[in-house]
Amino acid sequence: MLKEFGHEIWIADGPQVAVAGFHYPTRMAVIRLADRGLFIWSPTRLTDALRVEVDALGEVRHIVAPNSLHHLFLPEWQRAYPAARLHAPPGLRKKRQDIAFDADLGDATDPDWTGEIDQVLMRGNLITTEVVFFHTKSGTVLFTDLIQQIPANLLSGWRAVVAKLDLMVGPEPSVPRKFRLAFTNRRPARDALKHLLAWPAEKVLMAHGAPVEKDAPAFLRRAFGWLIGPRA
Secondary structure (H helix, E strand, C coil): CCEEEECCEEEEEEEEEEECCEEEEEEEEEEECCCCEEEEECCCCCCHHHHHHHHHHCEEEEEECCCCCCCCCHHHHHHHCCCCEEEECCCHHHHCCCCCCCEECCCCCCCCCCCCEEEEEECCECCCCEEEEEECCCCEEEECCCCECCCHHHCCHHHHHHHHHCCCCCCCCECCHHHHHHECCHHHHHHHHHHHHCCCCCEEEECCCCCECCCHHHHHHHHCHHHHCCCC
């Protein structure tokens, strides 16, 4: 179930999640830190088989929700790993008051992963403020919803038309149109993008869509060309 994606990073595909009639594939990542502690990014459903594989890698120390839309499976991970710290992105504490979070994600990295994982908040979006991460050892940039590519075979009828118009399907992953329009304050988004584009990226991982495993810097500039450009 877990697949090695790079040095000290593994990925696992979870079940499809239905939102407004659309079925989204899901993916999580496990990063092993230098102290052998595990950083769980955007956790999917915790099955018995997945738990065995995760436990074989190390001790779960951090469970991370990268944006306020990815929270469905947090409670089961928290129950399974009560000693782990649960990190909330902006907006999720208010949305899920039933979950006891231990820390809030910001632009500053947690001391436990400083130097190993960098992060930046993509502010200015009305839908959600996503925390984008960069794993230095593998050169992987991790996106949750800001970049997507839904397999065309999961869509039919009017949903296929809407997904195409929204740029959720296409020849390569991209920023969906609804997220582009939701960046009503683009100055902080551009500032975050400058930070993001300075990372020595080798790969791009996303929760919904096939990873990009070559020419990552060029891909990121294409994906955010609408924000970089003079009319963005």
